[in-house]
Amino acid sequence: MDGTVLVADDDRTIRTVLTQALTRAGCRVHATSSLVTLKRWVEEGRGDLVISDVVMPDGNGLDALPEISDMRPDLPVIVISAQNTIMTAIQAAEKEAFDYLPKPFDLPDLMKRAARALDQKRRLPTQKREETGQGSDLPLVGHTPAMQSLYRLVARVMNTELPVLITGESGTGKSLIARAIHDFSDRRNLPFVVVTPDDLVPMEGPAKLLAKVGQGTLLFDEIGDLDAEAQARITRMLDSLTDPAPRILATSQGDLSRRLKSGAFRQDLYYRLGGVTIPVPSLRERIEDIPALAEHFLTRAERDGMGPRALSEEAAEILRAYPWPGNVRQLENTIQRLMVTGSEAEISRAEVEGTLGAPAGGPMVSFDEAENLSASVSRHLKRYFDLHGGALPPPGVYQRVLREIEVPLIEIALDATGGNQARCAELLGINRNTLRKKITELGIEVTRRRKLM
Numbered sequence: 001m002d003g004t005v006l007v008a009d010d011d012r013t014i015r016t017v018l019t020q021a022l023t024r025a026g027c028r029v030h031a032t033s034s035l036v037t038l039k040r041w042v043e044e045g046r047g048d049l050v051i052s053d054v055v056m057p058d059g060n061g062l063d064a065l066p067e068i069s070d071m072r073p074d075l076p077v078i079v080i081s082a083q084n085t086i087m088t089a090i091q092a093a094e095k096e097a098f099d100y101l102p103k104p105f106d107l108p109d110l111m112k113r114a115a116r117a118l119d120q121k122r123r124l125p126t127q128k129r130e131e132t133g134q135g136s137d138l139p140l141v142g143h144t145p146a147m148q149s150l151y152r153l154v155a156r157v158m159n160t161e162l163p164v165l166i167t168g169e170s171g172t173g174k175s176l177i178a179r180a181i182h183d184f185s186d187r188r189n190l191p192f193v194v195v196t197p198d199d200l201v202p203m204e205g206p207a208k209l210l211a212k213v214g215q216g217t218l219l220f221d222e223i224g225d226l227d228a229e230a231q232a233r234i235t236r237m238l239d240s241l242t243d244p245a246p247r248i249l250a251t252s253q254g255d256l257s258r259r260l261k262s263g264a265f266r267q268d269l270y271y272r273l274g275g276v277t278i279p280v281p282s283l284r285e286r287i288e289d290i291p292a293l294a295e296h297f298l299t300r301a302e303r304d305g306m307g308p309r310a311l312s313e314e315a316a317e318i319l320r321a322y323p324w325p326g327n328v329r330q331l332e333n334t335i336q337r338l339m340v341t342g343s344e345a346e347i348s349r350a351e352v353e354g355t356l357g358a359p360a361g362g363p364m365v366s367f368d369e370a371e372n373l374s375a376s377v378s379r380h381l382k383r384y385f386d387l388h389g390g391a392l393p394p395p396g397v398y399q400r401v402l403r404e405i406e407v408p409l410i411e412i413a414l415d416a417t418g419g420n421q422a423r424c425a426e427l428l429g430i431n432r433n434t435l436r437k438k439i440t441e442l443g444i445e446v447t448r449r450r451k452l453m
Contacts, residue, residue: 001111003048003118007031008038009080010056014103018051021107022114035059043071049098049117051110054081054088062088065095076117080105086141089151090158090184100152102143141296142289146281150177157276158185163248165256165273168280171327174251175221177280182217187247190216200230206237213246220250223273224259228266235269248273283324283331285379290320293328297335306339314349322356377405407442410435419447 005027007018015031022029030046032038035056041047050068052061065077076098081088092100099113141147157164158181166174175194182192193213199205209218220226220234238248250273259265283290294311302308311319324330337355338347381401385393410428417423421439425432439446 001025001027001115001118004028004030004046005114005118006038006041006047006050007052008035008050008056008061009033009053011053014053014080017107018110021111025111025115027114027118033057035061035064039064039067039071042068042075045072047075049114050075050077051114052077052079054079054083062091062095062097065092065097069096078110078113078117080110082143086151086154086180089148090155093152093155093158100148100155102148104143106145141292142286143292144281144286144288146286147289150278150280153276153278154181157181157278160276161247162275163250163273164275165277166249166251166280167256167277168251168253169282169327170253171329172280172282173328174253174280175219177278178217178219178221178249178251181249182247185217185247187216190214192217192219193246194219194221196221197226197230200226200233206233206240210237210241210246215244215246217247217249220248220273222253223250224252224254224256224265231266231269235266235272238269238272283327287320290331291316293331294319294335297332298339301336301339307343309339309342309345309347311347311352312349315347315352318349318352318356403442406438407444410438410442410444414444414446421446 001022005018005022007015007022007029008031009015009018010033012033015033019029019031030041032041033056035052035058038050038052042050052064054061061079061081065079068075068077077096079088079092079097079100080103081092081100082103089100098117101110101113154177164178164181166177168174179192182188191213193209193216195209195218199209202208223231223234226234256265256270256274260267260270283293291311294316298309298311319331319334326333334352334355338351341355342351410424413424413427414421417427421435422432425435428435438444
């Protein structure tokens with residue numbers, strides 16, 4: 001990596017870490033805690049890349065972006081911020097930031113983005129709109145990588161003409177994402193029409209919908225649930241569109257590709273809707289966002305006239321440990337019940353357990369464990385591949401991954417059965433000889449003991 005990087009952050013530790021990392025990578029670095037100093041350096045022609053915080057002692061980094069762009073149109077700016085909301089990502093994109101990362105950021109990830117910025121010397125497509133106050137209540141908050149990727153994707157597709165398919169479990173906020181795409185786009189002053197199955201029943205239904213939406217946004221909510229006749233009418237309607245046409249959005253709780261293979265969903269409609277697919281992560285995939293979401297709902301309830309309440313540390317831990325089959329919607333309802341049913345300033349662990357229906361101190365198990373495990377394994381594997389910096393890992397990944405999963409699975413099963421290999425084989429659903437072979441191959445130590453259960 002080669003070039004001069006201007007770092008602006010009021011946190012001395014972050015300035016030091018970035019300076020050391022960029023210097024080791026071959027860059028020259030100028031670091032400051034002042035936006036005034038940063039803008040002076042830019043005006044003087046210094047730097048090939050800017051990495052800037054948002055909240056600074058003498059100003060706002062996002063507000064400084066247009067000024068930096070006027071002075072140096074070719075200078076890429078990477079925004080880093082502890083304000084982990086969809087608005088920050090959208091504002092960073094629309095004010096021509098090259099990229100956006102949340103705090104705390106992953107240093108290798110930031111270094112890769114910095115290298116790309118220095119190589120490309122170009123910024124993201126401009127996405128201009130007038131400032132509005134809409135969306136401040138959207139619970140689309142979070143600093144986890146899954147949510148930050150979602151924010152960036154929403155910001156990039158916001159003003160394109162491509163159809164968008166938003167997928168995710170019930171309660172993850174798919175309709176909120178659709179509404180955000182409309183409310184922050186150039187179409188925000190035009191109609192936003194949600195299509196219901198009843199709208200498609202009469203023959204004149206599609207024509208009425210098009211007349212109602214005009215050049216606004218048309219949302220087909222849970223399109224995977226529509227029957228064959230409704231799908232056919234939507235397909236014909238989309239084929240009849242002429243410029244200027246409405247923006248087409250759709251949401252789906254189920255996996256449309258699976259329904260496509262089974263013949264339950266039309267192939268031609270699937271390809272007309274899937275210009276861009278935005279997957280919305282489940283709450284289980286972003287448990288670190290649960291405290292921020294809970295705080296958002298507590299603050300909103302207080303603003304609506306309820307007494308102020310706060311979560312105790314033990315209560316917050318229970319919320320983090322719960323599997324949340326109903327996702328964000330279930331969390332919101334839980335917080336609302338806690339606000340109504342309690343009067344103490346601090347929400348206790350017992351209150352949360354009572355509201356969730358979980359026994360005090362007992363495990364909280366859901367039928368989504370397999371999916372949760374899959375998501376966890378997926379995150380670990382993605383990180384494993386990312387750690388190789390764009391290169392492929394050494395050959396033999398399949399066997400290494402299987403070994404990593406098999407060893408703890410067999411060890412835990414043996415422990416649960418007191419080392420009884422016959423019971424362990426039955427529990428795992430494999431042949432006893434197969435279990436013995438794996439114990440030998442994997443070097444697993446077996447200790448026989450009486451299991452008191």
